[in-house]
Amino acid sequence: MSINRPAATALAAALCLLTAACGASSDDKASDDTAEVAASKTGYPVTLDNCGQKETFKKAPNRVVVMNGASVAEVSTLLALGQGDRIVANEQSYGASEVAGRAAAIKKLPTGNVKLNDAYDVPRETMLGLRPDLVLSTTSYGFAEKNGFATRDQLGEVGANTYVSPQGCDQDTSKMTIADSYQLLRDMGKVFNVSDQAEKLIAASEKNIAAVTDKVKGEKKPKVMVLFSNMSMGGNDFSSVVAKGIYNDILAKAGGANAFENASKTSFADLSKEKVAATDVDALVVIAYNDPNPAAYAKKLLKEFPQWPAAKNNAYVTLSDSMYLGPSNDLAVQKIAKVLHPEAF
Numbered sequence: 001m002s003i004n005r006p007a008a009t010a011l012a013a014a015l016c017l018l019t020a021a022c023g024a025s026s027d028d029k030a031s032d033d034t035a036e037v038a039a040s041k042t043g044y045p046v047t048l049d050n051c052g053q054k055e056t057f058k059k060a061p062n063r064v065v066v067m068n069g070a071s072v073a074e075v076s077t078l079l080a081l082g083q084g085d086r087i088v089a090n091e092q093s094y095g096a097s098e099v100a101g102r103a104a105a106i107k108k109l110p111t112g113n114v115k116l117n118d119a120y121d122v123p124r125e126t127m128l129g130l131r132p133d134l135v136l137s138t139t140s141y142g143f144a145e146k147n148g149f150a151t152r153d154q155l156g157e158v159g160a161n162t163y164v165s166p167q168g169c170d171q172d173t174s175k176m177t178i179a180d181s182y183q184l185l186r187d188m189g190k191v192f193n194v195s196d197q198a199e200k201l202i203a204a205s206e207k208n209i210a211a212v213t214d215k216v217k218g219e220k221k222p223k224v225m226v227l228f229s230n231m232s233m234g235g236n237d238f239s240s241v242v243a244k245g246i247y248n249d250i251l252a253k254a255g256g257a258n259a260f261e262n263a264s265k266t267s268f269a270d271l272s273k274e275k276v277a278a279t280d281v282d283a284l285v286v287i288a289y290n291d292p293n294p295a296a297y298a299k300k301l302l303k304e305f306p307q308w309p310a311a312k313n314n315a316y317v318t319l320s321d322s323m324y325l326g327p328s329n330d331l332a333v334q335k336i337a338k339v340l341h342p343e344a345f
Contacts, residue, residue, distance in 0.1 A: 043193035050187075051140060051169035053152060055161045060192045061134035065112070066090040068121045069138030070289070072097075072106070073165055073325035077184050079105055080201055080327040083192050089114055089130050091122060095290040096320040098331040117148050124150045132160045134191070138325075139168035163187070165325060174244040174267045178209070178253070178329045181246070185327055201327055208330035209253050212337045215344040216255030222282035222340045223259035224251055225310070226323070229286045229297040234270030241276075243269040247285075250329055254336035255344075256283065281308040283339055284316035287323050294318040315339055 047056045064083075066075045068091040075092040078084060079102060089112025097103040112130050117123040121142060127135065127150040135155055137143055143152045143162060152162040166180035166187075167173050182202045189198025226242035233239045242248075243264035251258055259281050263269035284301060288294035295318050302311040310316060317339045322332035338345050 043190075043195075046190045046193075048163070048187055048190065050162075051164045053162075055163065057134075057161055057191050060086070061132075061161065062086050063088045063130070063132050064134045064136065065122065065127065065130055065132040066092050067135065067137045067142045068092055068116070069142055070120075071138040071165075071324065072321045073138060073181070073184060074136040075106055075109070076102060076321055076326045076328065077188050078192075081185070081188055081192060081194050081197055083188070083194070084109060086192070088112055088132065089122070091116065093290070094288065094320045095292070096288050097328075098320060098322040098335070099328055102321070119147050119149075121147075121149065123148050124154070128154070128158060131158070134161045134163065136163050136165070137168070138165050139171040139173070140164050141171050161191075163191070167325075172266070173246070173325075174265070176246040176325060177249040178205075178246060181205075181325050181327060181329050184325065205327070205330040209333050212330075212333050213253050213255070216337055216341045219255050219341055219344065221252075221255060221257040222309075222315075223280055224256045224283045224285055224336070224340070225259050225276075225279075225281045226251070226285040226287065228289050229291045229294040229318075231289060233268060236270045237273040238271040238276050239268070241269045241271050243267060246325055246329070247323060250323060250332050251285075251336065253333045254340060256336060256340045277305055277307070281305070281310045282313075282315060283310050283336075285323065285336060286316065286318045288318055288320045294320075 045056050045058050047054055064087045066087060072092045072094045075090050078087060084105060087109050090109040091111065091114065093106050095103060114122050114126055141147060142149055145151050155162050166183045167176040185198045185202055189195040226247050227238065228240040231240040241260050242258065243260055243266065245267045248258050248261060259279055260269050263271060284298050286294045286298040291297065298316040298318060302314065302316065305311055317335050319332050319335060322328040
């Protein structure tokens with residue numbers, strides 16, 4: 001049978017695919033085996049699918065920039081995983097933490113002497129000048145060119161990987177849950193080859209939350225108002241009131257419910273004083289965002305609305321980073337549950 005050269009070449013290629021035994025296959029196989037052994041020892045390469053974009057890490061990043069994003073989730077996660085020494089510029093801080101020593105540790109991190117732009121974050125040219133190999137942003141907002149930021153493609157061109165935290169792809173955090181905090185831990189565990197540490201943190205958190213949930217199981221769920229202290233984000237008197245997001249998951253695990261869950265379709269509600277006054281509030285959770293005295297704000301609200309059950313029972317708790325995306329949600333669950341169900345503890 002006569003076979004012309006193109007047909008023979010195609011047939012050989014097909015046989016190659018079926019038998020995996022072409023020409024210099026023994027050398028290729030040895031090379032592949034060596035690569036597999038090396039990868040199993042180092043944990044690299046690691047590829048994450050992040051907001052529909054593939055990010056491949058060939059080694060642990062050593063020049064990490066943490067964007068502001070009005071968050072402490074990313075910097076707290078890196079510190080919890082023991083990776084603080086890899087940060088060359090951190091723009092995140094709440095000025096407080098439920099974890100002993102964390103606020104001080106964040107304060108000690110380098111800022112890169114960055115002059116923030118009008119969006120209170122790292123502008124494009126400054127970012128590129130920091131020569132990062134990983135940039136973390138709470139949402140995709142931090143990589144939007146129209147906002148004056150370096151895009152993911154621009155950062156990729158200078159050798160930097162990028163990462164948007166869970167639920168941040170479309171900048172809608174209303175569906176965020178504690179599981180997203182665990183996802184952030186797992187992803188960073190893979191990126192820095194400390195997955196064992198990440199899983200230990202997750203297991204401890206799950207155990208702590210399960211213990212609390214078990215204690216408050218079957219109890220009546222008090223209505224809780226969650227808001228940031230002394231913060232204005234809208235046009236009404238109460239514009240930093242939480243409606244949806246991870247906060248509600250934390251409340252549910254603590255045996256409570258959000259009094260204003262239906263006040264908005266997004267994460268925050270912009271409410272009038274009249275609306276707030278007309279709602280029964282059994283307890284307050286005040287989140288401190290760089291406020292040195294959130295308790296004073298909580299007491300002010302209780303005095304302003306004496307008709308609330310919360311005011312009559314002086315039921316409030318102040319929190320900071322544990323109430324947001326991050327590695328310490330179990331602490332928020334514990335602290336809130338003790339206010340809502342003191343008899344269970």
